[in-house]
Amino acid sequence: MRKSVKRTYSRYTEEAIRLLANLIRSARIEQKLTAQEVADRAGISRSMLQRIEKADLRCEIGAVFEVATIVGVSLFDTSQSLTMIRKEINRSNEKLSLLPKTVHKAHKVVDDDF
Amino acid sequence: MRKSVKRTYSRYTEEAIRLLANLIRSARIEQKLTAQEVADRAGISRSMLQRIEKADLRCEIGAVFEVATIVGVSLFDTSQSLTMIRKEINRSNEKLSLLPKTVHKAHKVVDDDF
DNA sequence: TGATTTTGACCTATATATAACCCATAACAC
DNA sequence: GTGTTATGGGTTATATATAGGTCAAAATCA
Numbered sequence: 001m002r003k004s005v006k007r008t009y010s011r012y013t014e015e016a017i018r019l020l021a022n023l024i025r026s027a028r029i030e031q032k033l034t035a036q037e038v039a040d041r042a043g044i045s046r047s048m049l050q051r052i053e054k055a056d057l058r059c060e061i062g063a064v065f066e067v068a069t070i071v072g073v074s075l076f077d078t079s080q081s082l083t084m085i086r087k088e089i090n091r092s093n094e095k096l097s098l099l100p101k102t103v104h105k106a107h108k109v110v111d112d113d114f
Numbered sequence: 115m116r117k118s119v120k121r122t123y124s125r126y127t128e129e130a131i132r133l134l135a136n137l138i139r140s141a142r143i144e145q146k147l148t149a150q151e152v153a154d155r156a157g158i159s160r161s162m163l164q165r166i167e168k169a170d171l172r173c174e175i176g177a178v179f180e181v182a183t184i185v186g187v188s189l190f191d192t193s194q195s196l197t198m199i200r201k202e203i204n205r206s207n208e209k210l211s212l213l214p215k216t217v218h219k220a221h222k223v224v225d226d227d228f
Numbered sequence: 229t230g231a232t233t234t235t236g237a238c239c240t241a242t243a244t245a246t247a248a249c250c251c252a253t254a255a256c257a258c
Numbered sequence: 259g260t261g262t263t264a265t266g267g268g269t270t271a272t273a274t275a276t277a278g279g280t281c282a283a284a285a286t287c288a
Contacts, residue, residue: 010180
């Protein structure tokens with residue numbers, strides 16, 4: 001079953017996406033690309049691009065990132081290139097392999113006997 | 115009407131989201147937070163968090179960013195704080211106000227009369 | 229100015245994502 | 259080792275996002 005979904009977001013989340021949306025729109029206009037053009041290239045509908053540029057929080061992250069890539073907005077400042085981002089992925093994979101696989105909370109050792 | 119959606123993504127998009135997913139999982143485990151805990155805090159289901167950590171491209175960007183925020187992964191290197199990100203938003207708003215509102219392609223001046 | 233194009237805001241039918249289960253197994257703590 | 263919890267991988271009913279369309283208004287350009 002599914003409950004009706006009503007999300008809340010932190011201020012930081014909202015504004016981060018707001019910034020990303022603004023950057024995307026700026027970049028598109030600077031490059032004189034029509035909304036329809038970008039939508040076509042990204043494989044999405046124009047109405048979807050509208051939502052992305054309006055910072056709609058419920059857009060698919062893949063669609064948003066794809067549009068960002070198309071208009072030239074880099075997602076990670078540290079890694080604007082594919083090779084850079086791959087290095088970062090490798091680093092994170094190494095790190096993950098060293099970390100425990102699961103997180104365990106302390107047993108609920110019923111310590112209430114005093 | 116709606117056509118069946120089959121998306122394609124650039125390599126860069128895929129790997130950027132892969133990196134983000136890895137960073138999220140690392141951060142969660144480092145902080146000894148259970149998947150269920152993070153999901154609850156983010157207001158999403160555990161299965162959704164699983165998809166986020168597996169770099170599923172079709173997750174809502176709001177949910178992904180919210181989880182990132184919760185476990186402490188900064189979205190923009192340049193702006194880890196709310197005040198910083200707001201400055202960036204202001205800058206982008208100024209920029210947008212200076213840009214043309216729409217993009218126009220050259221008229222298809224039917225120049226085929228020669 | 230007028231011609232042309234882009235955009236924003238709707239709407240609808242349908243494909244799809246989602247929450248909430250379940251279960252088996254893995255991982256950890258002791 | 260045992261006991262406990264976390265996780266991965268499914269399934270299902272339903273809420274919701276999506277593509278695709280329309281229309282009017284705004285913006286650009288000659």
